[in-house]
Structure formats: structure tokens, C-alpha cells
Amino acid sequence: MVYNKKNLEKRSIFQRLIRDAVFPYKNKLILAVFFMIIIAITTAVLAWLMDPVVNQIFIRKDTSLLWYVGGAVFFSFVIKGFSTYAEAKIMANVGQSILADMQNRLFSHLILQDLAFFQSNSIGSLVSRFTTDIVMMRRVVSTGLTGLGKDTLSVLFLVILMFYQDWFLATIAFIVFPIAIIPIALLGKRIKQATKNTQIETGNFLSFLQQAFVGIRMVKSYKMEEYQKLKASEIINKIKKYAITGDGVKAITSPLMETFGGVAVTTVIIYGGWGVINESTTPGAFFSFITALIMAYRPMKSLAGIHSQIQEGLAGAERYYNIMDTKSAIVTHTDSLPIFKLSGSISFEDVSFAYEKEEVVLKNLSLNAEEGKTTAIVGKSGSGKSTILNLLARFYDPSSGIIKIDDKDISSINIHCLRDSISIITQDIIIFDDTVESNIRFGDPTAGLDKIIEAAKSAGAHDFIKKMSQGYDTYVGERGEKLSGGEKQRIAIARAILRDAPILVLDEATSSLDPETEKIVQGAMNKLRRGRTTIIIAHRLETIRDSDKIIVIDNGKVICSGTHEELVSLSQEYLTLYDIH
Ligand code: ADP
Numbered sequence: 001m002v003y004n005k006k007n008l009e010k011r012s013i014f015q016r017l018i019r020d021a022v023f024p025y026k027n028k029l030i031l032a033v034f035f036m037i038i039i040a041i042t043t044a045v046l047a048w049l050m051d052p053v054v055n056q057i058f059i060r061k062d063t064s065l066l067w068y069v070g071g072a073v074f075f076s077f078v079i080k081g082f083s084t085y086a087e088a089k090i091m092a093n094v095g096q097s098i099l100a101d102m103q104n105r106l107f108s109h110l111i112l113q114d115l116a117f118f119q120s121n122s123i124g125s126l127v128s129r130f131t132t133d134i135v136m137m138r139r140v141v142s143t144g145l146t147g148l149g150k151d152t153l154s155v156l157f158l159v160i161l162m163f164y165q166d167w168f169l170a171t172i173a174f175i176v177f178p179i180a181i182i183p184i185a186l187l188g189k190r191i192k193q194a195t196k197n198t199q200i201e202t203g204n205f206l207s208f209l210q211q212a213f214v215g216i217r218m219v220k221s222y223k224m225e226e227y228q229k230l231k232a233s234e235i236i237n238k239i240k241k242y243a244i245t246g247d248g249v250k251a252i253t254s255p256l257m258e259t260f261g262g263v264a265v266t267t268v269i270i271y272g273g274w275g276v277i278n279e280s281t282t283p284g285a286f287f288s289f290i291t292a293l294i295m296a297y298r299p300m301k302s303l304a305g306i307h308s309q310i311q312e313g314l315a316g317a318e319r320y321y322n323i324m325d326t327k328s329a330i331v332t333h334t335d336s337l338p339i340f341k342l343s344g345s346i347s348f349e350d351v352s353f354a355y356e357k358e359e360v361v362l363k364n365l366s367l368n369a370e371e372g373k374t375t376a377i378v379g380k381s382g383s384g385k386s387t388i389l390n391l392l393a394r395f396y397d398p399s400s401g402i403i404k405i406d407d408k409d410i411s412s413i414n415i416h417c418l419r420d421s422i423s424i425i426t427q428d429i430i431i432f433d434d435t436v437e438s439n440i441r442f443g444d445p446t447a448g449l450d451k452i453i454e455a456a457k458s459a460g461a462h463d464f465i466k467k468m469s470q471g472y473d474t475y476v477g478e479r480g481e482k483l484s485g486g487e488k489q490r491i492a493i494a495r496a497i498l499r500d501a502p503i504l505v506l507d508e509a510t511s512s513l514d515p516e517t518e519k520i521v522q523g524a525m526n527k528l529r530r531g532r533t534t535i536i537i538a539h540r541l542e543t544i545r546d547s548d549k550i551i552v553i554d555n556g557k558v559i560c561s562g563t564h565e566e567l568v569s570l571s572q573e574y575l576t577l578y579d580i581h
Contacts, residue, residue: 005520015316021102022141025094032094033149035087040153044161047292050072051165055284061139088148095142102134106320113476114328115395116355120322124206124258129323132199140313147306151299154191155515158296165289166281169272173264173293183256184304187249192311194246199315201239208235266292329397341423342405342413344502344533346392351401353391360389362556364401369535370548371502376538378577379553385537386426388553389505392535405503423496426507429488431480436465439480439491443498444513451498458527459494460520461487485509486517493524504529506536508543541578552577 022029052069056062106129159189162170178416212219212228219228268290274472275281346369353362361384369375377385390396394410403410410418411468423443431439440452447455449472456462456472464487468474475484489509496504506525513521522542529536538544544564551561552574567574 013314013321015312015319017137017141017317020105021098022136022145024101025097027489028090028094029145032087032090032146034085035090036146036150036153038083039080039087039150040157042076043154043295044157044292045076046073046080047158047295048161048288049076050291051282051284053284054287055282059283070289078487087146091142091146094373095138095187098141099134099138102137102320106130106134106324109324110334112328113326115390117326119355122207123210124208125203126323126558127206128199129320132202133319134321136195136316137311137320140317141312144306144309144313147302147309149477151306153304154299155296155303158292161292162289162296165285165292166272166275169268169289172271173268179260180321184253184307187253187256188307188311190249191246191308192315194242194249195312196315197242198239198246199319201235201242205232205235208232210290250305253304253308255299255321257304261297261301263294263361265290265297283292305314340417342417342502343371344421345369345406346375346503346533346535347400347404347407348388348391349404351398351403353387353398355387355396360556362391362398365553365556365558366401367551367558369533371533372531373548374534374536374546375555376536376544376547376550378538378544378550378574380577383553384414384506385553387556389424389426389507389537391534392503392505394418421501422503423501424501424505425489425492425496427509428544429480429492431476431483431488431491433475433478435470435473435475436468436491439476440494440498443495444500447498455494455498456490458497458524459490460524461490462495464490484517486513486521489513489521490524491526493521496528502532504532504534504536506534508537508539544578550574 029255040116049069049072052065054071056059056065056097057069108399113234159170159174162173208231210419212232219225272281272289276283276286311397348365348367351362351365352360354360365384365388367375367388377388379385387396391398392410394415397411403417405421406415432442437449443455444451452472453462456465465472465474468482474482480488480491506529526546536543536547538547538550545552550564550567552559552567552571554573559573560567
């Protein structure tokens with residue numbers, strides 16, 4: 001299944017970002033802008049104060065103004081300091097809140113996606129949406145907007161002051177700055193590309209790490225350490241290369257600005273100095289002007305940097321919205337449909353299905369599983385057995401044909417109702433890094449400890465749980481590493497008992513347990529099956545023989561079905577499959 005990654009338009013991304021992320025905090029932002037205005041005004045006032053400092057104090061030596069001007073300078077610094085603190089605090093709050101909102105929204109969206117989505121998006125790339133991308137977006141919103149607001153306002157007020165002090169000089173100085181913007185805008189594009197590449201490779205790296213560590217047993221047993229090392233360093237080097245390119249381009253921006261700034265300052269000194277010597281301007285006005293120019297330099301420089309920061313953030317936002325815009329292929333908006341209890345007769349009618357478009361896995365497959373009975377599905381590996389179970393639980397939808405439970409098309413059944421009606425126990429049992437009790441409680445989140453113990457007893461798990469260091473409160477470790485294969489199976493059975501769903505979907509474990517554990521697990525399994533519609537991918541001849549009906553699948557088709565006795569006398573394939581003579 002391919003998800004179309006449409007390229008969202010930059011402007012629309014920006015608008016969405018403002019609407020979704022920024023708008024809810026508009027009141028706080030207005031307050032922040034208020035403080036930004038104060039910062040800008042005090043900055044300009046400080047530059048302006050250079051005029052009386054030079055003219056009245058230094059040149060005219062007017063003692064009466066000394067205290068007033070000193071006081072005004074001090075007062076301006078205090079107000080500016082307080083406003084800077086208040087503005088930074090508000091923006092930090094807004095920035096972090098936006099980060100949290102976006103992460104919450106993204107997670108809520110992802111957890112509802114279907115399996116096909118997770119197949120076409122690697123875990124690493126999804127993780128990096130949460131980390132790097134959202135952090136970059138937060139930077140756009142907090143640092144970017146702060147900078148944009150504070151710096152633009154500061155520059156604006158300083159420029160007004162400069163024009164007030166000497167409009168001609170100001171005009172000369174400002175011819176140089178716009179020229180500086182052109183190469184900086186060009187550099188912004190290159191920064192964006194480098195950032196995009198770094199992001200993609202970082203996502204790949206996270207996926208690689210995940211696979212390398214999860215599959216560490218495989219890596220060791222096949223002595224693949226060297227190979228993995230090579231692969232890791234290949235990706236690391238790629239990231240290094242892109243990051244160096246990006247940083248290199250960023251590194252040019254600042255000195256470029258500085259050089260242009262230098263040209264402006266030099267011009268002003270020469271021309272302004274000449275004006276003072278000729279007495280066409282006062283030294284105070286000149287110093288006030290040059291103070292404003294130097295003060296404007298820093299916010300101007302960061303305004304130039306903001307461009308690339310916004311570009312980076314928008315690249316992150318684009319990836320974020322691409323994910324947010326993917327719709328689950330499984331239509332689950334069946335929420336409005338009523339919840340009712342299914343009893344469990346199952347039928348597949350002419351069902352075809354392909355994971356990838358060209359490879360058809362099930363071909364016009366039809367089968368029935370009677371309510372309360374056990375139906376075994378047997379067949380060679382790759383024949384499509386697990387796929388049948390995937391379709392029944394609506395992890396995927398068929399490309400054609402209908403699957404019915406209780407004579408109702410499952411696509412028209414409330415998805416929660418459908419999944420509530422099915423317990424699944426597969427070979428790779430999912431155990432969470434939590435306590436034994438919580439792991440069993442997944443079957444029924446409302447269950448009390450007494451019900452959990454009862455289920456564990458039925459599953460033959462109570463005895464080994466009691467022997468664990470903290471009984472039901474024992475943490476089982478990541479992926480249940482503290483449990484043996486047989487123990488995990490019994491936890492899964494206890495979970496299913498607690499769930500008490502009418503339909504049971506089992507994928508019989510192929511790895512053998514020791515005979516004693518096997519007996520306990522089988523006993524628990526048989527208890528669980530009683531009275532439920534069970535579909536089981538069976539491997540053990542014993543399970544197959546006990547089933548009410550056996551369906552033999554080959555190459556995505558049912559080739560025969562019946563009881564064990566019937567098939568033994570009827571089907572050559574069945575005999576070959578189980579080597580029965
Ligand atoms: P069985 O359970 O009988 O071993 P499966 O139903 O797992 O067979 O697989 C049937 C076919 O579908 C196989 O050819 C397998 O490679 C393919 N297949 C299974 N799962 C996926 C998947 N998630 N994506 C793509 N192809 C898959």
C-alpha cells in the first residue's frame with residue numbers, strides 16, 4: 001500500500017501551523033508582543049540618549065543634566081531587562097505548550113493508523129517526527145516568532161531614530177542592507193535542502209538502530225557485527241556530510257552579514273565624521289546615529305538567520321502534516337454504529353486480497369466457521385493462513401469479496417465491537433514492559449485483581465506467577481524477557497480468558513515446549529476454546545484431529561475441507577501435508 005506524500009504548498013503549511021499551533025495561544029502572544037514593543041522602544045531610547053550624553057554632558061559639561069540622563073539610562077535598562085525576561089518567559093511557555101500539543105496530536109493520529117501504514121513508514125522515521133521535526137517547528141514558533149517580533153520592532157524603532165538624526169546618512173546605510181539580503185535568501189534554500197537530507201538520513205538511522213538492537217540475537221548468531229558496523233558508519237557518515245554542508249552554509253551567513261555591516265559602519269564614520277568636522281551635524285547626533293546603527297546590527301543579523309530557521313521549521317512542518325494528512329485505509333468511522341455482542345459464525349465469501357498491488361495473496365477464497373466450533377486452517381507456509389486472520393480482525397480490508405460475522409459484513413460493524421469480539425493469540429505474543437497483572441489486564445481494563453487471578457488460574461499461570469519475586473506485581477521486562485516461551489503463552493491465554501470474546505483466533509506456536517509445559521498450555525488452550533468460535537492456524541496433528549472442521553489452504557485458495565477422517569480418505573494434499581500414510 002503506497003501512501004501519497006503530496007507536497008503541501010509552503011504557504012498553506014505556514015497558515016496551518018499558525019492556525020493549529022499558534023492561534024490557541026493568541027492572548028499570551030499578544031502580551032508577549034506588548035513586551036517586545038517595550039524592548040524595542042527602550043532600545044531606541046538608549047541609542048537616542050547618546051545625543052544628550054555627548055552634546056550636553058561631554059561637550060557643554062552641563063552638570064544639571066548629568067543625573068537626569070544617568071537616571072534615564074538606568075531606568076531604560078531596568079525596563080528593558082524586565083520586559084526581556086517577561087517576553088522570554090511567555091514565549092518559552094507558549095513554545096513548550098505548542099510542542100506538547102503537536103506531540104499529543106501526532107501520537108493520537110498515529111495510534112489510529114492501520115497496519116499497512118506502519119508497514120510503509122519505518123518506526124525510526126515516525127520517531128523522528130516526534131523529536132527533530134516537532135522541535136524544529138517549536139523553534140520556528142517560539143524563537144522564530146520572538147525574533148521576528150522583537151528584532152523587527154527593535155530595528156524599526158532604531159531606523160526611525162537614525163532617520164530622525166540624519167536622514168541622508170540613514171539612506172546611505174540602508175542601501176547596503178537590502179543588497180545583503182539577496183545572497184542570504186539564496187543560502188536559505190541550500191540550508192533547507194541540507195536539513196531535509198539530514199532529517200531523512202536521521203530517520204533511516206533511527207530505524208537502523210532499532211532493527212540492529214531488536215535483532216541483536218540474529219546479528220550475533222550470524223556474526224553480522226562487522227557488517228552492521230559498516231552499515232552504521234555509512235549512514236553516520238552521510239548524516240555527517242549533510243550536516244557539515246548545512247552548517248557550512250549557515251557559517252557563511254554570519255560573516256557575510258558582518259562584512260556588509262562593516263561597509264555600512266565605515267561609510268557612516270567617514271561621511272558622518274566629515275559632517276561633524278564641517279559642523280553640518282553635531283557630535284551628539286552622530287554618536288546617537290552610530291549607536292543606533294550598531295544596535296540595529298545584531299537584530300538585523302538574527303533576522304537574516306531567522307529566514308533559515310523558518311525554512312528548517314517549515315521542512316519539519318511539511319513532514320508533520322504529510323503524516324497528519326494520511327488517512328487510515330481501514331475505514332474505522334463506524335463508531336456511530338451500535339455496539340452489540342457478536343456470537344461468532346464466520347464466513348468469507350469470494351475474498352481476494354493483496355498486500356502489494358501486484359501480488360495477490362488470497363484468490364476468491366470462501367470458507368465458513370461455525371459458531372462455537374473449532375475450525376483449523378492448515379497449509380504450507382506462505383499459503384495465506386495468517387492473512388485470513390489479519391482480514392478477519394480488519395487489520396487489512398479485502399480488495400474484493402465480503403467477510404461476514406453473524407451474517408453481517410464486518411466492514412459495517414462498529415470496529416470496536418468487532419475487535420472486542422475477537423481474542424487473538426499469535427506466535428509472537430506481545431508482552432508489554434509492565435507488571436504481570438497489567439499484562440493480563442489488557443484483556444479487560446476494568447478487571448479487578450480477583451478476576452485476573454481467576455483467569456491466571458484457568459490459564460495454568462497462577463503457580464508460576466506466585467513463584468516470581470513480586471508475584472503479580474513483578475515487572476516482566478522489555479518484551480517479557482523474564483518469561484519463558486510457555487509462560488508468555490499462558491499469560492496470553494489468561495488475557496484471552498479475561499477478555500471472554502466469542503471469537504478466538506489462534507496461531508498455534510510451532511516451537512515446541514517441554515512435554516509437561518506443553519500439556520499445561522494445551523489444557524488451558526482447550527479450556528479457552530470451549531464454547532467459542534475458534535479459528536486456529538494449526539500445526540500439531542493433535543489439534544488438527546480435535547478440530548470440528550479442517551480447511552486446507554494452498555496458494556491463497558481453499559483446496560478442500562472436512563473433518564480429519566473425511567480428509568484422510570478424500571484428500572491426497574492433506575495426506576502429503578501431514579505425511580500421513
Ligand atoms: P502463512 O500464514 O500461510 O504462512 P501468510 O498469510 O503469512 O502465510 O502469507 C501469505 C503471503 O503473503 C506470503 O507470500 C507472504 O510473503 C505475503 N505477506 C504476508 N504478510 C505480508 C505483509 N505484511 N506484506 C506483504 N506481504 C506479506
